[in-house]
Amino acid sequence: MAIQAPPQPPGAPSAPGAPGRPARSRRPAQPARAFWILLAAPGILWLAILFIVPFYAVLAIGEGKLNRLYESPVAVYNPLDWSSANLSNVMHDLFGAGAFAGPIAVRTVIYVVAASLLCLIIGYPAAYFVSRFAGRRKGLFLVLLIAPFWISYMMRMLAWIDLLQTNGYVNRALLDLHLIGTPVNWLGGHSFTVILGLVYGYIPYLILVLFAGLDRIDPALIEAGRDLGLGRARTFLRVTLPLSRQPILTAMLITVLPMVGDYFTNQLLSGAPSTSMIGNLIEGQLGTPGLEGQGAILSLLVLLILLVPMIYYVVATHRASQEAS
Amino acid sequence: MSSATATPVAASPATATDGSPKIRGWRNPWRRPWFLETFTWLYLVWSLVPIAIAVLFSFNKGKSQATFQGLSMRWYYTDPVNSVWHNPQLHSAVFVTLKLSAYTTLIAVPIGVAFALGINRWHGKIPLSFNFVMILSFVVPELIFGVAMFFVFTQLFSGVGLGTLAEILGLVTWNVSWPAIIVQARLVTIGRQYEEASADLGCTQLQTMRRVMLPLLTPAIFASAILVFSGVIDDFVIVDLLSSNATNTPMSVIIYSTQHGGNGGPALNALATIMLVMSFIVAGAGFLGYRWMTRGQRIDGRQALATIAGAES
Numbered sequence: 001m002a003i004q005a006p007p008q009p010p011g012a013p014s015a016p017g018a019p020g021r022p023a024r025s026r027r028p029a030q031p032a033r034a035f036w037i038l039l040a041a042p043g044i045l046w047l048a049i050l051f052i053v054p055f056y057a058v059l060a061i062g063e064g065k066l067n068r069l070y071e072s073p074v075a076v077y078n079p080l081d082w083s084s085a086n087l088s089n090v091m092h093d094l095f096g097a098g099a100f101a102g103p104i105a106v107r108t109v110i111y112v113v114a115a116s117l118l119c120l121i122i123g124y125p126a127a128y129f130v131s132r133f134a135g136r137r138k139g140l141f142l143v144l145l146i147a148p149f150w151i152s153y154m155m156r157m158l159a160w161i162d163l164l165q166t167n168g169y170v171n172r173a174l175l176d177l178h179l180i181g182t183p184v185n186w187l188g189g190h191s192f193t194v195i196l197g198l199v200y201g202y203i204p205y206l207i208l209v210l211f212a213g214l215d216r217i218d219p220a221l222i223e224a225g226r227d228l229g230l231g232r233a234r235t236f237l238r239v240t241l242p243l244s245r246q247p248i249l250t251a252m253l254i255t256v257l258p259m260v261g262d263y264f265t266n267q268l269l270s271g272a273p274s275t276s277m278i279g280n281l282i283e284g285q286l287g288t289p290g291l292e293g294q295g296a297i298l299s300l301l302v303l304l305i306l307l308v309p310m311i312y313y314v315v316a317t318h319r320a321s322q323e324a325s
Numbered sequence: 326m327s328s329a330t331a332t333p334v335a336a337s338p339a340t341a342t343d344g345s346p347k348i349r350g351w352r353n354p355w356r357r358p359w360f361l362e363t364f365t366w367l368y369l370v371w372s373l374v375p376i377a378i379a380v381l382f383s384f385n386k387g388k389s390q391a392t393f394q395g396l397s398m399r400w401y402y403t404d405p406v407n408s409v410w411h412n413p414q415l416h417s418a419v420f421v422t423l424k425l426s427a428y429t430t431l432i433a434v435p436i437g438v439a440f441a442l443g444i445n446r447w448h449g450k451i452p453l454s455f456n457f458v459m460i461l462s463f464v465v466p467e468l469i470f471g472v473a474m475f476f477v478f479t480q481l482f483s484g485v486g487l488g489t490l491a492e493i494l495g496l497v498t499w500n501v502s503w504p505a506i507i508v509q510a511r512l513v514t515i516g517r518q519y520e521e522a523s524a525d526l527g528c529t530q531l532q533t534m535r536r537v538m539l540p541l542l543t544p545a546i547f548a549s550a551i552l553v554f555s556g557v558i559d560d561f562v563i564v565d566l567l568s569s570n571a572t573n574t575p576m577s578v579i580i581y582s583t584q585h586g587g588n589g590g591p592a593l594n595a596l597a598t599i600m601l602v603m604s605f606i607v608a609g610a611g612f613l614g615y616r617w618m619t620r621g622q623r624i625d626g627r628q629a630l631a632t633i634a635g636a637e638s
Contacts, residue, residue, distance in 0.1 A: 032446075032530050033447060035530045035531075036442070036443045036446040036447035037443065037447055038443070039439040039440070039442050039443030039447075040439065040440050040442075040443025040444050040447055040452060040455070041443070042436050042439060042440070043436050043437065043439060043440025043443070043444075043455075043459070043501065043505065044440070044451075044455045046436055046497070046498065046501065047455060047458050047459060047462065047498070047501070048455075050474075050477070050494060050495075050497075050498040051458060051461075051462050051473075051498055052458065053477065053481070054473035054474060054476065054477035054481075055473050057473070057476050057477045057480060057481045058472060058473045058476050058477075061476050061480060073480065075480050075481065122368060125361055125364050125365065125368075126364065126365045126368045126369075128361065129358060129361040129362060129364070129365045130365065133357075133358050133361065133362070138627060139626055139627050139630070141365070141369075142627055142630055142631065143630065144369050144373065145369070146630060146631075146634045146636075147372075147373060148372050148373070148376070149634050150555060150559075150601075150604040150605055150607075150608045150634075151376055151601055151604065152558065152559040152561075152576075152577055152597065152600045152601065152604065153559060153561060153577070154561060154576075154577045154580040154581055154597060154600075155376065155379060155580075155597035155598075155600060155601055156375075156376065157584075158379050158390075158580065158584065158589075158593060158594060158597050159375035159376050159378060159379035160375060161390065161584065161589065162375075162378060162379050162382050162390045162391060162594070163375055163378065165390060165391035166391075167389075167391045167392060168390075168391040169378070169391070200372070200375075203372070204372070208634060208635075208636045209636065211631075211636065212631060212636040253464070254464075257464055257465075257466050258466050258467055260466055261466030261467055261468030261469055261562070262468070263468060264561065264562075264565075264581055267581075267585050268581065268584060268585060271585065279468050282468060282472060283468065283566075286472065286475055286566065292476075295472065296472065296476060299468070299469050299472040299473075302466070302469060303465070303466075303469045306465075306466065306469075310461060310464045310465065311461075313460075313464050314457060314460045314461060314464065317460065318460075
């Protein structure tokens with residue numbers, strides 16, 4: 001919708017939807033279907049072999065056996081022969097007595113919820129301002145908002161590693177302002193630092209998606225709210241906020257989904273086991289003899305939980321593209 | 326669309342405040358949103374100043390990542406051991422990144438574009454379900470996808486093993502959704518008229534594709550190529566899980582593993598700055614190229630910018 005079609009030839013119906021419809025029925029029957037199948041085939045094969053098959057392989061390894069001699073996983077592709085040894089191990093780690101994975105899972109949820117809500121609280125006003133009030137400076141603001149999108153995640157983490165060193169600028173500024181008495185070891189395993197890092201790392205994606213959605217809200221609707229006598233706050237609550245529900249949901253999903261699989265932010269900004277997330281657990285089990293099968297099961301469990309929001313996202317974008325056409 | 330409607334909004338404050346001086350302050354609906362503007366500026370400072378400082382530290386004379394001791398090119402090439410130029414690991418990482426980006430773009434974009442065209446026109450259950458799979462591949466957390474890739478290349482297709490080939494196969498799968506999504510969105514806005522006209526004038530399907538559809542789709546294809554290329558420069562998880570040794574470890578992974586291993590220093594900032602410059606060059610070239618390809622169309626700079634960043638699909 002936002003990408004505009006080239007200028008229409010004179011006389012052509014301006015809206016591709018309504019009046020031009022009858023032309024479609026004149027389309028030659030189906031000589032051409034093979035052509036489209038041929039075009040789609042490489043992509044379909046690629047996705048089948050390198051996206052669908054791999055997930056089945058993960059399942060086969062997770063439900064498979066362990067080679068006792070080499071401590072390496074043995075994939076079992078026949079579901080009838082599956083063993084649940086890995087699954088019960090993972091369940092034991094998560095919920096059993098002395099479970100070490102349970103607290104990690106809980107911490108992951110807390111970090112992700114806190115960080116994504118902070119992203120929204122910081123990101124919404126900025127995206128809202130730029131989409132609605134930036135006026136002639138919209139281009140400038142957009143460049144500045146999009147810039148972090150082009151800056152690699154590692155660079156953005158390095159930036160905070162530099163600032164948060166014990167003798168770094170953050171501590172020096174806080175000392176100068178007499179807010180702290182002694183330098184704080186920010187990088188020594190604080191949840192606060194990790195959440196800040198997650199917010200800093202993922203907020204550009206949220207803002208970008210949010211901006212794209214808010215920018216499409218017709219200003220006439222908001223002006224209508226004003227004309228009908230609503231104040232600034234009530235116009236926002238009654239008109240703008242309901243209209244931005246969909247962009248907020250998509251933007252949150254775009255932020256939350258990768259955050260759940262994050263294992264590098266906390267490693268760089270804390271490194272302490274007390275800030276481990278579920279991603280660290282999975283990543284640590286890859287390549288560790290004897291634990292790979294459990295890593296496979298754990299990643300599938302995470303996928304299973306995230307499948308609902310993922311499918312919601314797919315359906316929502318599909319609906320949006322249908323409305324656009 | 327947004328550009329056309331922005332002007333009346335911007336024009337309204339003058340008429341409104343001039344006409345009715347009674348509504349001032351909070352009650353005035355056309356009041357300038359000072360709070361939001363300040364907030365946005367503070368956000369931008371918070372988001373960009375740390376990066377600027379990190380870039381500055383890449384030119385640090387001393388070894389510290391926390392104290393600035395004067396400008397030098399030490400960590401780029403002067404230092405005989407630890408500079409990006411002289412440290413073989415850092416040096417090769419630059420070229421590994423460029424190689425992976427180039428190969429991934431060259432493979433993923435044609436496959437994705439053909440997929441988008443085929444899926445969009447071939448109606449039925451199979452294309453519908455594979456379109457669903459494609460969008461799933463777009464939203465699945467990268468770690469989960471990376472784990473699947475890791476297992477498939479170490480267990481099922483163990484002939485591939487870890488390394489450059491595994492990285493390219495994984496990155497193509499991960500990025501094929503960009504061209505597929507962007508081209509499909511563009512196909513929707515183009516509509517069917519041009520194809521039908523071309524068919525009425527006696528073109529075969531192949532001719533229509535080559536002479537009509539591909540030229541119309543060129544900006545979208547170009548934008549997706551830019552997104553894939555810069556996406557691979559910044560990619561971390563897939564290459565982290567699929568790289569095996571120094572000859573196939575790109576910049577992002579070197580930065581992570583060195584910093585995490587406790588050997589951080591301004592040389593990493595220098596490497597990250599090189600990544601940053603690469604990304605900005607790609608983005609700049611993408612923006613200018615997109616503007617040039619869409620010249621004569623009603624597409625303003627903001628739309629071009631958003632498209633290049635993947636926000637308009």
